[in-house]
Amino acid sequence: MPSRSEITYFGAGPAALPTDVLETAAKALVDYNGTGLGIAEHSHRSQYATDIINNAKNDLASYLDIDQSVYDILFMQAGGTGEFSAVVYNLVGAWVQNKIFEASKEVTDIPQDELVRRLKEKIANELKLDYIVTGSWSLKAYEEAIRLLGKEYVNLVVDAREHNNGKFGVIPDESTWKLSENAALVYYCDNETVDGVEFPAFPEILRSKPDSDSNPIVVADMSSNILSRRVPVNDHSIIFFGAQKNLGSAGVAVAVVKKTFLPPVTPQPQPDIMRKIGLPVPPIMMEYAPIAKNNSLYNTLSIFDVFIAGQVLKKLLATYPDKVDGQRKVAEQKAQLIYGALDKFPDVYKVVPSKGARSRMNICFRVIKNGDVDAAEKEFLAQATKLGLTGLKGHRSVGGMRASNYNSISLEGAQKLAKFIADFAQS
Numbered sequence: 001m002p003s004r005s006e007i008t009y010f011g012a013g014p015a016a017l018p019t020d021v022l023e024t025a026a027k028a029l030v031d032y033n034g035t036g037l038g039i040a041e042h043s044h045r046s047q048y049a050t051d052i053i054n055n056a057k058n059d060l061a062s063y064l065d066i067d068q069s070v071y072d073i074l075f076m077q078a079g080g081t082g083e084f085s086a087v088v089y090n091l092v093g094a095w096v097q098n099k100i101f102e103a104s105k106e107v108t109d110i111p112q113d114e115l116v117r118r119l120k121e122k123i124a125n126e127l128k129l130d131y132i133v134t135g136s137w138s139l140k141a142y143e144e145a146i147r148l149l150g151k152e153y154v155n156l157v158v159d160a161r162e163h164n165n166g167k168f169g170v171i172p173d174e175s176t177w178k179l180s181e182n183a184a185l186v187y188y189c190d191n192e193t194v195d196g197v198e199f200p201a202f203p204e205i206l207r208s209k210p211d212s213d214s215n216p217i218v219v220a221d222m223s224s225n226i227l228s229r230r231v232p233v234n235d236h237s238i239i240f241f242g243a244q245k246n247l248g249s250a251g252v253a254v255a256v257v258k259k260t261f262l263p264p265v266t267p268q269p270q271p272d273i274m275r276k277i278g279l280p281v282p283p284i285m286m287e288y289a290p291i292a293k294n295n296s297l298y299n300t301l302s303i304f305d306v307f308i309a310g311q312v313l314k315k316l317l318a319t320y321p322d323k324v325d326g327q328r329k330v331a332e333q334k335a336q337l338i339y340g341a342l343d344k345f346p347d348v349y350k351v352v353p354s355k356g357a358r359s360r361m362n363i364c365f366r367v368i369k370n371g372d373v374d375a376a377e378k379e380f381l382a383q384a385t386k387l388g389l390t391g392l393k394g395h396r397s398v399g400g401m402r403a404s405n406y407n408s409i410s411l412e413g414a415q416k417l418a419k420f421i422a423d424f425a426q427s
């Protein structure tokens, strides 16, 4: 069996974590800070837990330049998938609450029956959630919105497959996008982990205009590229990400939520109103307001997972004086090395996504050497594994190879893979 130091693991998530972070975490699991009790055993109501949460929030805010007077940082508990549902519940709630505000401005002390009548009319005529579908994960989020609300309220802004022979792999030009007017949310996935498609930059069409009060309410899933490049946070209403790629271990997800969508500015509508107007009431664990009010401790949170995320952030801040910009340079360098090696041998490898949509984090390719793709890919994997390059098999739904080039992959790890790609092609 190989040792940890002999392996470079390119799995897509859970992903490899820095060894020193895991060593620190392993010690803390047994005895946190010389207390004789491990961090998973200390009460989530203890000062230790509060400090771990606050430090992780502050370090994340510092690393990504998140203004905590404008955004709340929440630790949530149902993974990235839980956030597919949470964003729908919370932003539909905010949309309804704004219609309630408007109605109460028009009629003071509006009777509930009249309010319900007006809301139902607005919902039928105006409620829309916009989804930009560029890969398997945004497709899942789109399907979840339909499951929770019904198809009539969910607008497919663009389906990238329609622009690429039925397959994901491109980001269609913004001129083809069909955005709704005043949507309750516009959703996109910044990096599609399964399909290797990443937005090269924030979509210009979604950019907020200063002083406008009808800016799009943008939601981004950044589960698989967060902490790897600068994010225009202020153009977003919600950014979420599962921890288990660049941030830490599976078990927590982070939601960065604009405070204007939280009480006191925007409370969630009363459950009885939501029932009367036929819209879903969120399970309490999916509602951002109670999680925010309790500094992510509405119920028992895995402080151990937050601790690991905190250690990863501390390491990033210590490694890169220019914070995420420093990490971005390395991420780009590593991605260029691997794509460069693949592009050098077009008879042997085919990169799946188009050039303009290539992910720096999940590098998806086929091995087409000698025409027998199955055999060539089996051989590629077998030889790579022998060299300690593991986790390279693509997602079961699309096949092929996928090198997940997350932050924990060192430059040397990427160089080793690039060299193997070249050697294999020439063998």
Ligand SMILES: Cc1ncc(COP(=O)(O)O)c(C=O)c1O
Pocket: 013, 078, 079, 080, 081, 082, 137, 189, 191, 192, 193, 194, 221, 222, 223, 224, 242
């Ligand atoms: C981009 C993206 N979004 C969402 C998810 C779902 O995350 P989870 O498994 O934490 O529910 C994943 C999982 O890999 C992902 O890569």
